[in-house]
Amino acid sequence: xxxxxxxxxxxxxRCLASTARxxxxxxxxxxxxxxxxxxxxxxxxxxSSFDSSSGISLTPLLVVGVFAFKVFLDLLLFRAAWxxxxxxxxxxxxxxxxxxxxxxxxxxxMIQVLLVIVSVVAVALVLFPAALFGLxxxx
Amino acid sequence: xxxxxxxSDFPSSVSTSQLVFSDAxxxxxxxxxxxxxxxxxGHYFLAAFITVAAFFVGAAMGDTGGWVILMLVIxxxxxxxxxxAGRWLWEAADHFVQGVVHEAPGVLGRGFGSLRAYWILxxxxxxxxFVFAGAxxxxxxxx
Numbered sequence: 615x616x617x618x619x620x621x622x623x624x625x626x627x628r629c630l631a632s633t634a635r636x637x638x639x640x641x642x643x644x645x646x647x648x649x650x651x652x653x654x655x656x657x658x659x660x661x662s663s664f665d666s667s668s669g670i671s672l673t674p675l676l677v678v679g680v681f682a683f684k685v686f687l688d689l690l691l692f693r694a695a696w697x698x699x700x701x702x703x704x705x706x707x708x709x710x711x712x713x714x715x716x717x718x719x720x721x722x723x724m725i726q727v728l729l730v731i732v733s734v735v736a737v738a739l740v741l742f743p744a745a746l747f748g749l750x751x752x753x
Numbered sequence: 754x755x756x757x758x759x760x761s762d763f764p765s766s767v768s769t770s771q772l773v774f775s776d777a778x779x780x781x782x783x784x785x786x787x788x789x790x791x792x793x794x795g796h797y798f799l800a801a802f803i804t805v806a807a808f809f810v811g812a813a814m815g816d817t818g819g820w821v822i823l824m825l826v827i828x829x830x831x832x833x834x835x836x837x838a839g840r841w842l843w844e845a846a847d848h849f850v851q852g853v854v855h856e857a858p859g860v861l862g863r864g865f866g867s868l869r870a871y872w873i874l875x876x877x878x879x880x881x882x883f884v885f886a887g888a889x890x891x892x893x894x895x896x
Contacts, residue, residue, distance in 0.1 A: 626862025633869035636876055643879045698865070712861075713778045716849070720785040723792050730795055 620701065620708040631702035637695025644688035652681040687725055694718035774853050782853045789846035796839030800832045834874065841871040 622630065655677035697715030701708050774782070807828040814821050848864030851857070 620858050620861075622858045622862055626859065626865070629862055629869060630865045633865045633872065636869055636872040640872055640876045640879060643876065643883070647879070647882070709774070709778070713774075713781055716781055716785045720781070720788055723785070723788040727788060727791050727795065 618707060619705045620712065622702075627702050630698055634695045634699035634702060637698065638692055641688040641692035641695065644691070645685055648681050648684040648688070651684075652677060655681075687722065690718050690722040690725070694722060773856055779853050782849050786846035786850045789842050789849075793839040793842035793846065796835045796842065800835035800839070803828055803831050803835065834878070838871055838874050841867045841874070845871060 656674065659673050659677070694715045694717075697711045697718060700706070700711040701715065704711075807825060811821055811825060814824070845864045845867035848860050848867060852859075852861030852864055
């Protein structure tokens with residue numbers, strides 16, 4: 615069903631527009647901080663490559679990969695916020711934009727949650743053998 | 754800007770006083786709410802983890818006076834922020850589902866209010882490193 619205008623109250627529409635603004639701000643801050651981290655990572659790699667030029671380093675690939683992933687995640691958030699902004703600012707197809715925003719938001723939270731789970735599992739996989747090895751050496 | 758509410762804007766099968774979602778739309782909102790609640794639960798776990806970690810770190814630091822108190826204050830603040838973030842996210846998810854189930858735009862609006870509160874908190878937390886880095890840079894520049 616394609617409702618052109620969802621009958622939100624004026625205060626709800628203002629709230630929706632404000633929510634969209636904050637979502638876009640968070641996305642842009644995320645992209646900005648990711649860019650700074652990318653520059654910092656590349657600068658640090660260049661500085662270290664002057665000291666030791668032996669071997670192939672995976673650091674630049676990792677830095678660029680993390681940056682690309684962060685930008686992808688922030689773009690999902692930006693698109694969700696943009697769709698919510700359209701619900702508040704236009705009367706073209708409120709319900710379509712609302713559901714589109716909800717879909718992008720779901721992808722955003724889903725990837726964030728999965729990322730946290732993978733990170734926790736990875737840290738546990740690294741820490742537990744290290745802790746066991748340490749205990750073994752003590753014993 | 755929005756034009757005034759007009760019954761002729763809506764398809765004839767849709768009530769003008771209610772917001773009707775298709776099954777696919779309702780399913781989409783349900784899925785979103787599930788992931789939002791998992792993320793909210795993550796914030797609650799984070800709060801619990803910070804609390805437990807504070808006890809261990811405090812015990813390891815021993816009697817170092819003001820530093821322990823400062824660390825505990827920062828931890829308490831982090832716990833409060835994590836609990837509020839989780840609460841707002843959970844509320845937003847609940848309101849979105851209730852808004853769709855009861856076809857009530859007002860409830861959906863409350864969901865966006867909770868989501869905005871969550872995003873304001875996340876936005877401010879995201880800006881803190883920039884402010885801190887700027888302050889350090891300014892101090893180095895002028896010292």
